[in-house]
Amino acid sequence: MAGIDTFIIKTVEWCNLECAYCYFYSGQDTSWMERPKFMTPLIFDKTVERIRDHALRRGIDKVWIVFHGGEPLLQPLAVFDEMVASAKTLSDDGIEVVFKVTTNGLRLDDAWARRLAVSAFNVGVSLDGPREVNDSMRRDKAGRGSYDRVVKGLRKAQEYESEGLRVGTISVLNPAVDGREMYDHLRSLGISNINLVLPEANYVQDPLPTRRGYGYFELMRDIFDAWVAEDDSRVNIRLFSDMIRALAGLPSASDQFGYAPVNVAVIETDGSLQPTDNFRSWADRMTDLGYNIVHDEIDHLYDDDFFRYCRDQQGIVPAECLGCRFLQVCGGGRVTTRYSGADGFTRKSVYCRDLYAMFDHVAAVLADRTDGEARASVDV
Numbered sequence: 001m002a003g004i005d006t007f008i009i010k011t012v013e014w015c016n017l018e019c020a021y022c023y024f025y026s027g028q029d030t031s032w033m034e035r036p037k038f039m040t041p042l043i044f045d046k047t048v049e050r051i052r053d054h055a056l057r058r059g060i061d062k063v064w065i066v067f068h069g070g071e072p073l074l075q076p077l078a079v080f081d082e083m084v085a086s087a088k089t090l091s092d093d094g095i096e097v098v099f100k101v102t103t104n105g106l107r108l109d110d111a112w113a114r115r116l117a118v119s120a121f122n123v124g125v126s127l128d129g130p131r132e133v134n135d136s137m138r139r140d141k142a143g144r145g146s147y148d149r150v151v152k153g154l155r156k157a158q159e160y161e162s163e164g165l166r167v168g169t170i171s172v173l174n175p176a177v178d179g180r181e182m183y184d185h186l187r188s189l190g191i192s193n194i195n196l197v198l199p200e201a202n203y204v205q206d207p208l209p210t211r212r213g214y215g216y217f218e219l220m221r222d223i224f225d226a227w228v229a230e231d232d233s234r235v236n237i238r239l240f241s242d243m244i245r246a247l248a249g250l251p252s253a254s255d256q257f258g259y260a261p262v263n264v265a266v267i268e269t270d271g272s273l274q275p276t277d278n279f280r281s282w283a284d285r286m287t288d289l290g291y292n293i294v295h296d297e298i299d300h301l302y303d304d305d306f307f308r309y310c311r312d313q314q315g316i317v318p319a320e321c322l323g324c325r326f327l328q329v330c331g332g333g334r335v336t337t338r339y340s341g342a343d344g345f346t347r348k349s350v351y352c353r354d355l356y357a358m359f360d361h362v363a364a365v366l367a368d369r370t371d372g373e374a375r376a377s378v379d380v
Contacts, residue, residue, distance in 0.1 A: 003058035004302055006264045007051055008276070011039045011083065012070040013269040017104050017146055020137045021172060021208065023200040023278065038075060039269040044083045047267050047293050048090065054298035055095050062096040068266075073107040077115060084119055100124065102170065104138070106146065108153030116157070117165040124170045124195060125154045130185045133177040151189065158190060168193030175210040179222025187235070196223065196239045198256060200278060202350050203340035216354040221361050228365060243362050246329035258331025258338075258349070262311045265301055267293055273301050275310055278336045310335065310345075320348040326359045 014037045015022075055063060065087050067080075075083075090097050101116065105125040116123055127150050128134040135145025157167045169191050171182070186194055198216060201207035210216065224240050242254035264276040266287070273291035291301050301307055318332040332338060333349020340347050349355060 002263075003054060003060050004263050004265045004298055005055075005060050005062065006064040006066065007047070008066045008068045008264060008266045009039070009044070009047060010068050010070060010072075010266065010268050011044070011080075012072050012074045013037055013039075014074065015069060015071045015104070016074065016106055016140060017071070017138055018141050019139070021199055035268055035270045035272070037070075037269065038079075039267075039271075041079060041082045041086070043267075043269070043271045043293065045086050046271065048086050050293050050296075050298050052090055052093055052095065054302075055090070056093060057299070061094060062098065063090065064098045064100060067099070067101040069102075071104055071107070072101055073103050073112055077111060080115065084115075088119070098122070102126070103153075104146065105150040105153030105157075108156050110156065113157050113160040113165060114163075117160040117163040120164040120166070122166045122168070123157055124168055125150065125157065126171075127151070127154065127169045127186075127189075128171050128174060129177050129182045133174050133182075136176065137172070137174065154189065154191075166193070167191075168195060170195045170197060172197050172199055172208075173216055173219055174199075174208055175214050175216060175219045176208075177219070178214075179219045179224075180226050182219070183223045183226035187230070192232075192235045194235070194237045196220070196237060198334075198337070198351055198354075200336065202337050203343075203347060207350065216351060217357040217361075220354065220358050224358075224362065224365075240362065243329070243359060244366065247359065247363055247366065256334050257329070257355075258317075258333050258335060262307075262335070265298060273298065275301070275307050279310070316346070318346055318348045320352075324356070326356060329359060330355055 013035050051063060051065075054060070084099070087097055087099070099119050100122040102124045103126070105127070108125070126138065127147075128137055131145065131147040134147045134150070138146045138150070140146060154167070154169070157165055161167055169186060171186070171194065173196055199208050207216070220239070223237070227235065227237055227240060239254065239256055242256070245251070246254075246257065262276060266274045266277045268274065271293040272288070273293050273296055274287040274289060277287055279287050289301065289304055289306055291304070317327065318338060321327050321330075321332045324330070330349075333351055333355055335345050337349040337351055338345045338347045
């Protein structure tokens with residue numbers, strides 16, 4: 001039975017950075033202003049109880065629990081320990097738990113890295129590339145760049161990889177930097193797990209500015225080509241791996257494309273239960289459906305008309321996309337990038353040009369490599 005298996009838990013609803021593109025604090029939604037800064041252990045325990053009930057009812061044997069914010073590492077360590085211990089009780093009912101945390105890295109020290117390693121956390125550190133591009137967007141509340149502090153935290157986390165910590169970066173794509181420079185910089189920091197993210201944008205809110213002749217496709221293409229040229233199987237770029245899988249006809253769970261299932265619930269610090277909060281940046285309180293983990297089952301959210309509408313959009317092909325050669329792999333693009341005030345989510349992605357060109361490029365590279373391998377085998 002289908003259900004929700006990924007839970008983004010906003011244990012902290014404030015941040016020590018003020019990023020220019022932040023969909024949460026710089027978008028249209030203002031509901032965060034009314035919520036407590038920290039989630040209490042009682043709310044977290046209730047969340048775990050609801051996850052348990054939902055998983056058992058729907059036959060879900062593996063869940064992803066993502067500590068999110070704001071900045072989740074602003075939480076006192078002792079409270080964090082309580083929360084992790086609570087979540088681990090799900091295993092008593094045969095439910096496997098995969099822990100993740102998304103952090104800006106500023107508070108990643110020995111104490112935090114050690115705690116995260118003990119529970120084999122997947123740690124995603126937000127870093128947008130070289131100092132200049134990172135600090136143009138990711139500044140603290142005093143207007144200071146964050147690069148040096150982020151890299152310090154990243155390096156500290158990497159010291160604990162041998163103890164079970166899984167470390168990667170999350171980078172919002174910005175055409176202000178050349179793709180080759182971006183890739184080389186991340187690799188110079190010893191990063192082998194790279195998550196590239198297109199900025200939240202649609203027909204209401206424009207993407208980040210591009211340079212003449214160098215947009216999101218060109219940036220992605222140059223990063224991809226650098227990745228292919230290095231040819232190191234230990235390096236994974238999720239966006240490109242998902243593109244390759246999709247082109248090969250294999251299942252792909254990337255939320256960058258239109259066929260990924262919407263199986264995500266967000267729990268706010270006050271227990272509010274909502275759909276994935278990427279939707280909230282397009283209209284104030286778009287995702288406030290009135291549910292709360294204290295008195296509502298997760299099934300109530302899953303069966304809600306708006307949540308169902310969001311799910312249905314994954315299977316609705318925008319009219320503009322009919323006949324596209326990449327329709328079966330792109331699916332019209334990420335649902336939130338299709339939004340317009342007049343047409344809802346029925347438009348093609350605002351990144352259509354970039355995604356089409358990128359799928360075309362990846363397909364061509366794969367074809368060339370396949371032909372080359374075939375010729376090599378004949379020569380042998």
